[in-house]
Amino acid sequence: MSALNRSTCRRLQKLRQAPSVWEGDRRVLSSDFAIRGEAGERIQGECVLWVDGTEGLVRAMDVVPPDAGHEAVVRTLLQAMEHPHSPAPPARPQKIVVCDREIQFFLRGVLQDLDIVVDYVPELPLIDEIFQGLQGIARTHPPQLPPELVEPVLKAAQSIWDDAPWELLDEEKVIAVELNYGDVKTLYVSVLGMLGMEFGLLMYRSLDSLKTFRQRVLEAGESSEELEGAFLDQDCLYITFDQNDADSPLSEPEMGSLLAEFVEHNGVYPTFGNLHPLEGMRPVLYDEEAETVLLALTALHRFFNSHLERLTVEGFPKITGRYRIAHPKEAGQKLTIKVSSLPDIAEELAEMSAEAGFSDEMPGLTMPVLRNDLIPEDAFYSLGAMPWEVFNLLRSTVKLHQEAKTDFPQTADGFPVILIQTSRPKATRLIEEIQAAGGLRAICFNPGEDPFSDERYDLGVLQTENDELHLFGEFVEDDPVHIQARKKWDQRCKKTKGNCGLVVAKGFKGASRGNPSLNDMLALFEVRSISSNELGLGSLQLMPFLD
Template sequence: MTALNRSTRRRLQSLRQVPCVWEGDRRFLSSNLAMRTETGGRTQGECILWVDGTEGVVRAMDMVPCEAGHEAIVRTLLQAMEYPHSPSPPGRPQKIVVRDREVQFFLRGVLQDLDIVVEYVSELPLIDEIFDGLQGIARSRPPQLPPEFVEPMLTAIQDIWQDAPWERLDEEKVLAVELNHEDVDTLYVSVLGMLGMEYGLLMYRSLDSLKQFRRRVLAAGDSPDELEGAFLEQDCLFVTFEQDDIAPEAELDEEGAAFQAFYEQHGVYPSFGNLHPLEGMRPSLYTEEASVVLVALQALHRFFHQNLRRLSIDEFPPVTGRYRIPEPLESSKRVTVKVATMPDLAHELAEMSAGEEDSELFGQSLPVLRSDLIPDNAFYSLGAMSWEILKMLRSEVKFHQEADATFPQTADGFPVILIQTSQTKANALIKEFKAAGGLKAICFSPGEDPFSDDRYDLGVLQLNNGDLHLFGEFMEADPVHIQARKKWDQRCKKTKGHCGLVIAKGFRGESKGNPKLDDMLALFEVRAISSKELGLGSLQLVSLLD
């Protein structure tokens, strides 16, 4: 069993011990109470709660995955002692009561030397009352969709998911959907997902809202408060596809069962909602809104089916399509919808982003991508390693660059790039990394061959001295690489952007692409960043190889 280290015990012993009894427990919460993470996904599982039963106040609360061990209870307990929710002061209780024997024995072992009595009780009335209140809130919230829209809406978004417009369009390639339906004239649709972080469609009610959001995001930089303010100022409807695996409730309502079935078939959960400056974010659509979204989605699917192959990041010509869409709930009537690309707006938004990047680069030289670092004929691949292997590798590898922060281990493995070459060349490569101050980030950036029109996904390493190096070229249309990139992006999302680079020896024979632990010479734990953050744009592959 993991024990508290000495410094932590001394720190806790220094807290004032107060004559009170705390209740602690963990309970599963319904899907309506799933919390949004910093990266935009959802976290659902169990809620850990520590309550001061004497004062009747909540000391600490946290959401954790269902599979999290008893250590999570201890982490929340330490927070309750040292950093409790206001207005409670830091302190150490005289007694703790829990309703789980296993948790009781675990806490007794961890909290020894802290003079805290840990007892078992069959009921926790205060915590029961709090959780009943939370579940009551969940039950009182409206469903995401009106019942009559669940089936047709899931059919429509299944078509959009299979169209996958984010594989060809970024958020600057806006589509105008002119529908004149339910008091809505035109929706301006921005596609999310090219960076592999969150897939979906934002349907702005006005161009002013779209442009204002873009300006505020660019001006906000890395400020969380500014970004949140920009997010809440949007005036749009949204449909997103969330990749987090959310454990279903024991009893699902009709909508929940339909969403769960969608996840089991496609690996993503659908999410619908509304954003408005005066209303904030509402994770549901009312009847008129659902009708508008459904008509827009059906028209977009027809447009994508006819025209998506003609569109890309670099090619976004004027294209228009007109469609007669059955009116929701009244199939005998038709809504005439016009869908059109907006190349002038796309150019304006691109210039807006470029202007921000130019201001940041003022006085600095443009980045140069080099291809002379990775040894010729080296083997490279992207994949994942198990968390058990990662733990062993950290302690046994000859050179280890640690991550700059702790990160969750909820993905099915740690995303890594493997570079495998001879031992001599591997050691020389590690020496190059050390001389540059280590590895800073890993990125994938688009590239093309202007003579063959082949498009590539270029693997890029950013060193701490600012140098950029090409480590691999992947055919953009290769189905194997498409799946590998999709899994890479999903894992990086779950690790909050953390990934790794492994340098190994023995790239011939059976060990090629499958090095043993002893063959791995270096591990760099770094961040995965987007091509926009890197500032390279689309590259011509020939110029890199000359």
């Protein structure tokens, strides 16, 4: 059995010992609280909970894998003592009660130097009440889609994903879908995804809502409050395809295997929902809304299948199509739906951007600036230095070597490199994509921020020879480890006269993760390190569309 470090014990002994009794336990959660395992699979989690039974406060809670040992209970207990969730101050309890004999004996051994009594009781009424509340919330959580519409809506979503309209159309190229179904006459569709960051469709219930949102975003500049207000005031239905599945809901029991198959097949997670000034953002479609979205997606797919190749950012002519679509509720009945491109509206939105001082190359508007689809999601990345003897050996042994355009001194304590490590197939594909772009031109770090959390980042950027910019990593700006790493990076690049490198390696699991051997390194790109001023993007903001 593991024991606490003596320094940890001394630190905990300094905490005030409160005259209170804490309850602790771990419980299996419903599938609504599934978590991600090490291999990326979804598994049913367990919740570790510590509450102050005297004050009736939750002090700490954590969700852990079911195979986590009793150490997980201790880790959450230490958090409850030193960094409680509640407004209660840090403290040690006089007594702890648990309803599991194994946990009791384990805690007695671990906490023996902290003057805490650990007792067994058959029931924990306060924890029972909290868990019943959690499970009740899960049971009342509405599904994203009505169960009877899951299959047809996901099928329609698959068709849109296959059409990939964002490869040709930006957000200003508006398409009208005249439904005349229920309370909805026409939806005005704006396509998300040309930035390569988030793919989907915004289906506005009115042109005024679309135009107002665009205008408010342009006027907001870098004001996070104005951006958030503009986002929440939209009146639209939406579908997005989330590439970062880790941030998506981990369980949708009502959508079952159909959703799992969609995610496995496409590598993206479809999300459906509604935005309204009085409701805010609701990631749920009720019956009439889901029927409306089904009709719109089906008609759009028919339209894209016939005309998408004629529609681009540069050329967006007036095109209209009429389609007979099956009624979502009445078998054998069909509806006539008209779909039209709106070049006049696209021109008006472009003029709006121009008047606000935004060019087509401004981030977050119309043209791609910073993409995040080059680096595999599960890749390991880091910045550091390679010893010169290893660097010189790698130059002659690596399968793909892009040489520096000029000679440079080897006077620094190592060659500054960005390491990207992933599986062999993904590493090979990454190398091929860089080669297809003409090679790698430069590496840069550019400031960025999340306006809603006020978190600031140092964004790692790769510039390819075809002028595309690719995000390879996000580093928290005030992280002391990254601050030191950036400082050393800048010092080394100065000594190498601005030369640095990108190493692509395989073998990102086990002992080789972050420490690849020479045989694991598949490519070395020697490039320039440029400043954010040379890159010319300015500080980038996470745009509040549907993230």
